[in-house]
Amino acid sequence: KEINGATKVTGIIGYPLTYTFSPPMHNKAFEALNLNYRYLPFVVEPNALENAIEGIKSLNIRGINVTMPHKEAVIDLLDELSAEAETIGAVNTINNDNGRLIGYNTDAGGFLKSLKEESFNPAGKTAIILGTGGAAKAVAVALARAGAASIVIIGRSGNKAEAITSSLISNFQEISGKTLTFRDNLADIFQIGELIVNATPVGMKESGDLLPVPLEFINASHFVYDLIYTPLETALINGARHKGAKAANGLGMLLYQAASAFEIWTGTSAPVEVMRQALIQGLKSGDRPDNAEEENRRVPT
Ligand code: NAP
Secondary structure: OOOOOOOEEEEEEEOOOOOOOHHHHHHHHHHHOOOOEEEEEEEOOHHHHHHHHHHHHHOOOOEEEEOOOOOOHHHHHOOEEOHHHHHHOOOOEEEEEOOEEEEEOHHHHHHHHHHHHOOOOOOOOEEEEEOOOHHHHHHHHHHHHOOOOEEEEEEOOHHHHHHHHHHHHHHOOOOEEEEEEOOOOOHHHHHHOOEEEEOOOOOOHHHOOOOOOOHHHOOOOOEEEEOOOOOOOOHHHHHHHHOOOEEEOOHHHHHHHHHHHHHHHHOOOOOHHHHHHHHHHHHHOOOOOOHHHHHHHHOOO
């Protein structure tokens, strides 16, 4: 559909937005279903967040994804939160419901759908989560909701890890929780753990071939889920597979969080395969969508 007066605008706010694969995923999906929607990047500095959120209403923007560093700060600026976003304490999707801004967290559900696609059922299992940021919180709540028996949070700071554990225990009475730091002796806990989730940025392209935990802790009975998707195969994933463990990258979570946001905004089932192909294409054609532009600028004329 051509852009016209009835086009509904969606997009993403973050700062910076150097790495985002969301615009092609959503735009290809709108195109596939012939929906009169567009998805745009909005680079919003932290001190402009409040005005930007007001702008969603003023400009009648249909919906917005929220990424770093705004996922937590945005909460106070919204009219309502889904129960899940409230429990997690982070929002990645805003729906403009006739002028009322409602915050959702589709990262959690996206993670669960991706686990299901990998045929891993977390019910009754012991999960170890590395990291204590927004993604770790979403994963912890998702796993608790899916009936995990026990969740271990490992952080650099014991305080942040403890805050997540105690919030989990107060929200999900059935679950048992434990807090550790990377400085503790982790060998025993990895013997018990069944699902290992890396929710730290350690292993991302720019950090090199680093590991969030030594490979000696990983064994063939583990399912290792690395939230990172650039590169698609981190040193952790590669090492885990060599040890005979099953492993997955964060592509599925990224895909399914987007599919849920699409459904919230359009009320229509997301064309998941179209979105998956757009995502894979985006990842293949260079991880910095603005790279070409920067390179061009450097060419002397
Ligand atoms: P965040 O809020 O900045 O949290 C990052 C966490 O990693 C913090 O707990 C931080 O510890 C910890 N950390 C950073 N460097 C570390 C190091 N060298 N050793 C140990 N821990 C370290 O980020 P986030 O939003 O949670 O994202 C975390 C990762 O998940 C990123 O790689 C992101 O790309 C990925 N992610 C993927 C998806 C997906 O859809 N696949 C969705 C969301 C996020 P401190 O608190 O001590 O600083």
